[in-house]
Amino acid sequence: MVTAPLLAPGYLLLRDAVSTPRSYLSDAALGLTQAAPRALPQDFAIALASQVLDGGVLVKLLLILGLWLAGWGAARLVAHVLPDSGLGGQLVAATLAIWNPYVAERLLQGHWSLLVGYGCLPWVATAMLARRHWQLVFWVALAGLTPTGLVLAAIVALVCCRTWRDIGVTAAAAVASALPWLAAATVADSLSSTAGAGVTAFAARAEPGLGTLGSLAGLGGIWNAQAVPDSRTTLFALVATAVLLAVVAVGLPVALRHREARPLLVLAAVAVLVPAVLATGPGLAALDWLTRSVPGLGLLRDGQKWVALALPGYVLAAAGVARLGRAVTVVCCVALIAVLPDLAFGVAGKVRPVQYPAGWAAVAAIIDADPRPVAVLPPDSMRQFSWAGPAPVLDPLPRWVSAEVLSSGDLVIGGQTVPGEGARGRAATRLLLDGASRDELAAAGVGWVVVEAGAAPLDLPLTYRDADIALYDVGGSAPTAAGRPLLIGAHLVWLLTLAGAGVVAAFGCRFRPRR
Template sequence: MIPAYALLLALAVTAPLLQPGYLLLRDAVSTPRSYLSDAALGLSEAAPRALPQDFLVALASSAFDGGVVVKVLLIVGLWLAGWGAARLAAAVLPEAGLGGQFVAATLAVWNPYVAERLLQGHWSLLVGFGCLPWVAVAMLRLRAAASWSALGALVFWIGLAGLTPTGLMLAATVASACVCVAGEGLSRWRCLAVGLGAAVVAALPWLTAAAVAQSLSSSQAQGVGAFAARAEPGLGTLISLAGLGGIWNSDAVPASRATLFAVVATAVLLGVVALGLPAAARRPAAVPLLVLAAVAVVVPAAMATGPGVATVEALIRSLPGLGIVRDGQKWVALAMPGYVVAGAGAVLALRRVPVAATAAVCCAALIAVLPDLAWGVGGKVSAVQYPPGWARVAALINDEPLPVAVLPVDSMRRFEWAGDAPVLDPLPRWVRADVLSTGDLQIGGRTVPGEGQRARVVQDLLLSGADRDSLAAAGVGWVVVESGNASLELPVAYTDDDITLYRVGGSAPAAEGRGVVLAAHWAWLAMLLIPPSARLLTLLLGFRVRKRALGEEGVSPGRRR
């Protein structure tokens, strides 16, 4: 019943994506086909932020449409969040029963964090978000009684959360917190070693890519202030974060959270959590999750203050690899496991009210105060169709995969056919070739520079009207103008009203280190394949043993002789 309910919630949120088309919204990019290009393996100037998700999508899209792959992963991620929250509630607070599990599932899926990250296009982060309660359950099982099943589950869920670096760090943190729970199973230190060891293996794709490409840059420190958490109407930053809102981008916020109604919505969510907090706090297994939830709210709030911004900037300049922490609000995801356990406890708070009635009111209230999460956050998260010219241009480039320069120069685009919101350039994920991009972002009227120095040189050449020979000497093979109104003095390979492709003919050497980076990705993929395979094999062997035993019991004594 709970898995079906969680799936219903996930489908209610993502319903528009069930239509044909592709998810293309801000940071979310899906294309019919992706490839194991240098960029997909993190072998470019940009920090490897999209590993190993680009690797997985490239593999999967060789057999299935890439748009379907991304949409399925997103839906599964939200489904896992709801189902896993119910499993965690059942494990930590069993007396809450089915009613508590329904509240936990609702709170995990129907909240501002999910809405805002959907609007920002962070589909892979939501997959990691959905793995967090499963990581907690697996670690609690391992602490309670050591077993290969629990160990395999922990490795699998940490690996799946590692679809993106942020998801991996969230999962590793939840696993480490759950180590503190008392138990008679695997010791604390061994559990910690298993969790961190699994996290290191899952991190190999982006750690290896960053080391091989030497792509870490302290330029990310310049964007810390722009990415700080933001107070919602009528709420301070701390309370906004406590209500699982407060994303830095005010455009990636559902309409109901952009008004004073956010006060009511936050009060309801925190009210459900506070109602069940006493019951949850009495359970030792819940205490580390509740403490983690408090830390996950307070620390991002502190990061959004003047001293906090300065501290994070200094930290990233000293350790450029920590640029991943600058988006402070995304770490509020760590509050979800503690919140869902407390939410489940709400059904125990009102002893004179039937559990089913309390659960129904809590679930209905959580949904009612965020009505526009339904139907793709009010229709803003939907499937789009690419104009036919894009497929033609991608095919021409893939036939001769030479480096590609793109106009306009910004990393984000606005296409009439893709809706009102800006989107990342889809071309880098649709072609085999290296697509040059500076990675510069325009946020609040200021430019946050990216790491693409080579792309910046080529961009200057294009804007200054450089000829074909100059562009070829700079290693440019193609120039793509993602609109129909530009005119360059270059040979035209294809043009229509939406896109124009110019042939230049320059080339650049392939990136080194593909073999070692691919090996790191395969090691991560093994984390997803080996535990389920081992579990399935164990079940099959157990079934055969039981069948043989039953068969022997059914043989008559005479026949046995």
């Protein structure tokens, strides 16, 4: 019901979601750029897998898998912790895990890999509570497609720990999964300590009729007001939140009676309260100081994404409504869906594949045949393509070519510019905007210039141009970044952790004796 549009041909291209036919093990995919390694080891995994499977198909399958895992994992967690709730409790839990504002808003923001990590959280909790350590390692590594997913999974696992061995296994899995971005940050020195500039722009946001705390408690409140379902932009958001919280509250007493559920219920409360506090004036000031003072803590800016930690506790509490009978269980499932009707069919058709114009493939092929550094216009990180729908999207070029794409990473949010970490990209863009000559651009290490989205043509040697994209040959080059073998090794550690733990866990389930 949610992902049906993704079954159509095409590529997911919506805000932060960028899929391309092919990706490469470029410096960007390994984290050897000035930008913070926010998409590792995701980009490495997509680059490997797209050698055998079209990248657009791969991203869509992973997104569908993430939501499937969320619902299935919620049911498994309930079956382990609240076995008396039966099938009814599992169905309520699965419905809440998939059909909620967090999923809708992250779909609209294009955070498909975050939703994969979100889908792993109930599996992480179940594996730790059942003391199935190899399964735990697998789910932590899978959630570790992104740094945020790994942190979410590690926190859930630690909350469920009982022994020092549990803590040790969690720490080992987290370190092995974090090696790609830890190594990249060390080698490329890309952890900026100036991320506080975007703290206010990325803070959790109050929705109509709800304060920030109420929005977060209802699993909404994303910072981007444009990435919100239409039903959450009116006072109906108040009704929807009341229904979701009522389902959770009615079943909460049942969940509280089970010892294994209590740490996850406490975590759910903390996951709502802390982002709400950080969205206040003093909270923003503290977070601004922290992210400016400690490199790497820009990860904390998007406060609402941490509400995902409430998922295991919420589904356990919701499952408790099954004690009131089958009729109440059905009503709760229907009510959760009814108060968010526009999550259906790709959030009312907004999450759907698009087709690239032919010129993009032609330009990518030319650059890949001679992968020199690429400067891009327009200067902003976000693009507005007429063929990709009304929503803006991150520039797809860095994920499509094997060459380094020089970008500043600057974002404009509500009229405020949030600076990125790309100093070289910012310098190259300034040269282009100032009308620099070919020799000046080449001396600055620019090999190609790509002009997208109908920007004005340049007085440079033209290699390709159509109505959608133009390519200019500048002729410059740059030395190969150092540290590729180390970064590839770090990524392989993550990949072997994921695959090895998966195989061992699968064989453990296959041969575990029945009780």
